Amino acid sequence: MKNQDSHDITLDQLAGHWRILQLRRGHRFSADDLLTAWAAVRAQPKARQLLDLGAGIGSIGLLVLWKLPTRGHLTMVEVQAVSHTLARHTVAYNSLGTRVTLHCMDLRRWPGGNFDLVMASPPYLPLARGICPQHAQKAAARFELHGNIFDYCSAAARSLTDTGVFCFSHAADDPRPEQAIASFGLTLVQRQPVCFRATLPPRIALFTCASRGIREDPPPLVIRDQEGRWTAEYLSIRAEMGASATFLRRARGSQ
Numbered sequence: 001m002k003n004q005d006s007h008d009i010t011l012d013q014l015a016g017h018w019r020i021l022q023l024r025r026g027h028r029f030s031a032d033d034l035l036t037a038w039a040a041v042r043a044q045p046k047a048r049q050l051l052d053l054g055a056g057i058g059s060i061g062l063l064v065l066w067k068l069p070t071r072g073h074l075t076m077v078e079v080q081a082v083s084h085t086l087a088r089h090t091v092a093y094n095s096l097g098t099r100v101t102l103h104c105m106d107l108r109r110w111p112g113g114n115f116d117l118v119m120a121s122p123p124y125l126p127l128a129r130g131i132c133p134q135h136a137q138k139a140a141a142r143f144e145l146h147g148n149i150f151d152y153c154s155a156a157a158r159s160l161t162d163t164g165v166f167c168f169s170h171a172a173d174d175p176r177p178e179q180a181i182a183s184f185g186l187t188l189v190q191r192q193p194v195c196f197r198a199t200l201p202p203r204i205a206l207f208t209c210a211s212r213g214i215r216e217d218p219p220p221l222v223i224r225d226q227e228g229r230w231t232a233e234y235l236s237i238r239a240e241m242g243a244s245a246t247f248l249r250r251a252r253g254s255q
Contacts, residue, residue, distance in 0.1 A: 009086075011093075014059065015066040015242025018094050021086045022057055026137040029059040031223065032121050032169050032204055035194060037063035038237050039206040040119045040167035043190070047117035047165075050074040053107045053155050054147070058087035058100075060119050065099065066242055073099055075115070077155075079106045079146045082137050108151050112158030117165055122152045124171040124204075150180040156209070157184035166209040169194075172202035181209050189213035193220040197228065229254070 014020040014029065022028045037060045048071055052061030055076035065074045078084045084104040091100045103110075125143045149170055156166040166186065170177045172193050181188050186209040193202035202220055223234045230251050239248055 013244055013247075014090075015063055018062065018066055018242070019090070020057065020059060020062070021090045021093065023082070023086070023137060027056060027083070029057065031196070033059040034063065034241055035204075035206055035221070035237070036060050036119060036121050036167060036169045037067070038241050039169075039190075039192070039208060040064050040117055040165070041067045041241075043167055043208045044117040044165045047115075048072050049113075049115045049117070049161075051113065051115040051118045051156075051159050052076045053110070053118060053120040053152055053159075054078060054122060055087060055102075056080075056083045056121075058090055060121055062090065062094075062096075062100075063241055064117070064119060065096070067240075073101070075101045075103070075113070077103045077105060077107050077110050079104070080137060106146055107155045108147050110155045110159070112155070114161045115159050115164055116161060117167070118156045118159050120152050120156070120166075120168040122147070122149050122168060122170060124174065148180075149174075149176050150183060153177075153180040153184045153186065153209075157186055160211065162211060164210070166207075168207050169204050170207060172205040177205075177207055181207070185211070187211065187213050187215075189215055190217060191215075192218045195220055195222045197224045198222050198226045198231075 008024050010022050010024050011019050020029060041064055047068055050064055050072055055061055055078040058076055061074045061076050065072055076087060088102055123142050189210050190208040192206045194204045195202050222231050225231055235251055
């Protein structure tokens, strides 16, 4: 990559034989991304037109594209040039050029469209709630430098078909997601809290929205049990979303 030392970039497994390029010390593929993609696939398993808002390095959208039928097409919208470039190289590395369209632009200026499935993992923190990391890519992934959940819901609302679904993750203790969903005429049909450890309160929640529907919330998802071991449910999700046999074997062997 231009202006980027190759030693600063890692090539890691994303799903199956697909790989993802990431900055070694930058913003990296996370459990939040994995679970958002999993929730999106479960909500709209036959989607063909996919939109990833604030796509970052492309982990959520590409995970969904990997899992859904091969006729699917993914559109990614990302404002940070470094993340957009990484995503573009990832798409090329995996020979996905005909299945992915990338836009380097601010999602607040995204004109909209007609998508079956929209995904996002917005930054959770207003600027007033902390100190931004010096690393620009990390800062934009964590802090609302290029839009907040209201901006994401606005972009999603103008991008969905009548039967489309919007899935995103956000901080579990923040009341704004439900306010933003309602503000743009969407209906919250599912909210699932995620506990990163059984002894801790939920850190994030997975939100599923549509133009209409009845809300039915599943029980919390727990990633690690009280002893810190991966739960069977989480390992099942990892397997469903393309984790390597080596990872699963090691994870289960350490239980």
